[in-house]
Amino acid sequence: MDSNLKREIIIDNVENPFHKGLENKDDFIKANTHNESCIDNIDLYVKIENEKIVDAYFEGEACAITTSATSIMLKNIIGKTKEEARDIMREYYKMIEEEEFNNLKLGELNAYQDISKQPSRKKCATLPFQTLEKTLIISDMEIKDKN
Amino acid sequence: MQREDFPMLNKDIIYFDNGATTFKPKEVINGVLDYYTNYTSNAHRGDYDLSQKVDYLYESTREVVQKFINAESSKEIIFTSGTTMSLNMIVSSFMRYYLAKGDEVLITKSEHASNVLPWLELEREKGIVVKYIPLDKDYKVTLENIQKVVTSKTKVISLAYVTNVIGDIRPIKEISKFAHSKDILMVVDGAQSVPHLKTDVIGDDIDFLAFSGHKMLGPTGVGVLYAKEKYLKVMKPLLYGGGMNSRFESDKKVEYKDLPLRLEAGTQNIAGVLGLREAILYLEKIGIDKIHKHEVELKKYLLKKLETIDNIEIYNKQSETGIVVFNIKNIFSEDTSRYLNHYKICVRAGNHCTKMLKDELGVKNTCRISFYLYNTKEEIDKLIAILKDNKRIYEVIL
Ligand SMILES: Cc1ncc(COP(=O)(O)O)c(C=O)c1O
Numbered sequence: 001m002d003s004n005l006k007r008e009i010i011i012d013n014v015e016n017p018f019h020k021g022l023e024n025k026d027d028f029i030k031a032n033t034h035n036e037s038c039i040d041n042i043d044l045y046v047k048i049e050n051e052k053i054v055d056a057y058f059e060g061e062a063c064a065i066t067t068s069a070t071s072i073m074l075k076n077i078i079g080k081t082k083e084e085a086r087d088i089m090r091e092y093y094k095m096i097e098e099e100e101f102n103n104l105k106l107g108e109l110n111a112y113q114d115i116s117k118q119p120s121r122k123k124c125a126t127l128p129f130q131t132l133e134k135t136l137i138i139s140d141m142e143i144k145d146k147n
Numbered sequence: 148m149q150r151e152d153f154p155m156l157n158k159d160i161i162y163f164d165n166g167a168t169t170f171k172p173k174e175v176i177n178g179v180l181d182y183y184t185n186y187t188s189n190a191h192r193g194d195y196d197l198s199q200k201v202d203y204l205y206e207s208t209r210e211v212v213q214k215f216i217n218a219e220s221s222k223e224i225i226f227t228s229g230t231t232m233s234l235n236m237i238v239s240s241f242m243r244y245y246l247a248k249g250d251e252v253l254i255t256k257s258e259h260a261s262n263v264l265p266w267l268e269l270e271r272e273k274g275i276v277v278k279y280i281p282l283d284k285d286y287k288v289t290l291e292n293i294q295k296v297v298t299s300k301t302k303v304i305s306l307a308y309v310t311n312v313i314g315d316i317r318p319i320k321e322i323s324k325f326a327h328s329k330d331i332l333m334v335v336d337g338a339q340s341v342p343h344l345k346t347d348v349i350g351d352d353i354d355f356l357a358f359s360g361h362k363m364l365g366p367t368g369v370g371v372l373y374a375k376e377k378y379l380k381v382m383k384p385l386l387y388g389g390g391m392n393s394r395f396e397s398d399k400k401v402e403y404k405d406l407p408l409r410l411e412a413g414t415q416n417i418a419g420v421l422g423l424r425e426a427i428l429y430l431e432k433i434g435i436d437k438i439h440k441h442e443v444e445l446k447k448y449l450l451k452k453l454e455t456i457d458n459i460e461i462y463n464k465q466s467e468t469g470i471v472v473f474n475i476k477n478i479f480s481e482d483t484s485r486y487l488n489h490y491k492i493c494v495r496a497g498n499h500c501t502k503m504l505k506d507e508l509g510v511k512n513t514c515r516i517s518f519y520l521y522n523t524k525e526e527i528d529k530l531i532a533i534l535k536d537n538k539r540i541y542e543v544i545l
Contacts, residue, residue: 007545014541039481039497039512061511063481064541 006111013068013108018075022057031134032060033127040066040127046135051143052081058128065115065124072108073128082136089129096122148433148441148520160491161526166311166339166470166517167495168361171426175364178425179418190417191390191408205417208424209407215427216346216356218373222406225379226420229370230338231261233357236372236410237334238265240383241355242303245332248274252303253296255280255288256503257310262336263503266305276300282507285465286313290321303332308340312499312515313463314470316344320351327352332378338362342519343442343468345435348373360419365426369419372410379406386412433520442469442518445527449516452531459534462508469518475537480512486540487514490533 022028028045040062047055056078058070077085092109094101098116115125150156152172162170188197190205209221218224227233246252252266256279266277278301281292288306304326306317323333334355337346341356342363348356356373360366374382384391384403391412395401403409430438446469453459458476475483484496495515498505505511516530 007541010545011541041511061479063479063485064545067479 001110001113003114006113009072009108009111010064010068013071014064017058017067017071019057019078020071021059028055028057029135029138031131031138033131033134040124042066042070042127042131044070044128044131044135046132046139048082048135048139051083053077053079053085062127063124065112065121066127069109069112069125070128070131072111073132076107076109077132082139085132086136089133092129093126096126148438150521150523152429153521156521160493161529162493163516163518163522163526163530164493164495165519165522166362166499166515168367169342169364169519170521171364171366171422172429174429175366175422175425179366179422182418182421189414201417204424205415205420208420211424211427212371212373215431216341216348216371216373217350218348220376223373223376223379225372225374225407225410226415227357227370227372228368228416229359229361230259230336230357231359233370233372234261234334234336235265236382236385237355237357237374238269240385240410241374241378241381242275243269243273244381244383246273246275246302249276249300250302251276251278251298251300252305253278253280253293253301254305255282256507257282257286257313257501258305258307258503259311259336259338260500260502261338262305262307262334279503280304280306285315286310286463286504286507287315288317288322290318290325293322293325297329297331301329301331303334305334305336307336307338308346309343309468310501311339312470312472312501312504312513314339314466314468314472314517315463316340316467319353323352323354339468339470342430343435343439345439354378360423360426363426364429366416366419366422369416369423371423376406379410382410384410384412388412390414438520439468441520442522443467445469445518445522445524446471448524449527449530452527453534456531456535456537458537462510462513469522471516472513473516474510474513475534475540478537478540480514482540482544483514483537485544486537487530487533489543490529492530492533 022045028047030045032043042058042060042062045057056074088105091101091105103110112125115121153170155170186197186200188201190202192198209224212224213221269275270277278296280288280296283289308319309316326333332354335353337356337358341358354375358371360369391404391409393402393404449471460474462472474480480496484494487494497512
């Protein structure tokens with residue numbers, strides 16, 4: 001991906017974020033992450049049925065990197081099983097940490113390939129997935145409780 | 148004004164974050180250096196020349212501070228690590244014993260965390276009640292609004308003289324006159340006022356005042372607690388140990404020293420105090436009134452220029468200090484500060500430790516510009532040129 005295309009993808013998701021704002025929050029699992037180093041504040045809402053993420057939204061204020069990464073993450077995980085979402089997460093973290101990764105699994109998330117060059121922004125880029133993981137853990141525990 | 152005195156100004160950066168901390172003039176840096184290079188020793192201890200010199204400088208700095216804020220006596224000046232420690236001492240070492248369950252303390256939603264959290268802790272611990280004075284449409288505190296919330300249980304009003312986001316100057320003299328007519332104590336957070344406005348604790352009849360050295364050209368880690376002597380006399384030490392006792396015996400009889408040493412246990416930040424001395428002398432040489440006038444002029448100039456950019460929102464046009472808070476419409480404040488940082492312009496983004504202000508402002512995060520004596524119109528012109536070009540923001544930061 002060339003850097004202009006990366007930037008275009010990010011800007012497009014800042015200006016037209018996907019699934020931002022949710023009216024009826026029934027049946028959604030909510031998690032929030034405060035990024036210690038800055039002031040991003042995102043609420044993530046995830047609806048899980050039979051181990052599958054059937055819908056997800058976000059709300060809140062955050063910097064361009066966090067907002068766009070959340071938007072793109074949601075596009076990528078809706079309709080996936082929890083395991084598939086975690087698989088995407090693992091590849092994404094590998095990319096952020098400059099390890100070998102499978103770019104075919106990441107779609108538009110490849111736009112953050114160069115973020116490791118700006119260490120202070122890594123946190124912003126991983127914030128959405130950290131928050132997603134929180135919702136998945138809540139879901140895991142709910143299932144355990146039922147069994 | 149005296150830009151050549153500040154080594155940090157040689158670094159080709161534009162520093163607009165003086166509300167957070169300020170640059171130091173050579174005089175202050177040399178004052179600290181001189182102590183470490185030429186006469187290091189402890190105060191109040193030795194019987195040799197070095198220590199006597201330090202002792203003299205340390206103790207006479209109390210007088211420098213006393214004159215600077217127009218206190219009655221140098222015994223009323225206690226050195227601390229800064230505003231936060233001073234406010235915590237007021238709450239933990241005095242108010243904890245002075246206030247009873249149900250007593251009310253008035254603050255506002257635009258106070259800094261350091262003038263909120265100690266009170267909230269005491270509320271939890273002792274069942275005092277912390278109440279918010281409503282702010283007017285310009286986020287100001289008026290005597291009228293205070294009168295609305297004062298009850299027979301109100302015992303303390305605790306306010307910043309100048310707030311660190313809006314930068315409004317509170318009518319402290321008028322408020323303390325009213326407060327004292329009702330036997331209410333007046334606590335003032337002077338972190339943003341003492342560096343920029345003439346302080347007069349007698350004229351304003353302030354009972355307690357807290358401020359920091361580092362926001363007024365001084366070193367970090369040193370600040371001041373001022374209180375009227377009658378209150379300091381009954382204040383419990385926060386720390387016990389060396390330097391504050393006059394005797395103790397194996398039979399456990401203990402005697403403590405008089406003010407001010409009773410409230411300064413342990414070896415103090417001597418280098419910091421000596422640096423603070425130089426800072427105050429420097430400010431006095433230039434003149435606080437002149438500094439304030441300069442900052443207000445810069446603010447007017449900046450506002451006029453900002454109005455020529457159509458997608459800038461300003462939240463505190465009316466306040467009469469050198470603070471401007473703004474956002475570029477639809478841009479997150481931190482993205483704006485990153486954009487400016489790219490051009491070596493330092494501004495602060497975020498909630499500025501006043502997390503409750505969002506209820507009043509309607510926005511959580513803003514960019515803050517805060518001036519000091521060394522800022523110039525040329526620096527503002529550079530800022531404006533870059534802000535005008537803000538459609539390029541993502542191109543620059545992404
Ligand atoms: C109004 C106000 N109060 C208190 C403080 C805390 O000062 P310090 O961090 O020096 O203790 C600040 C500093 O940001 C402030 O602006």
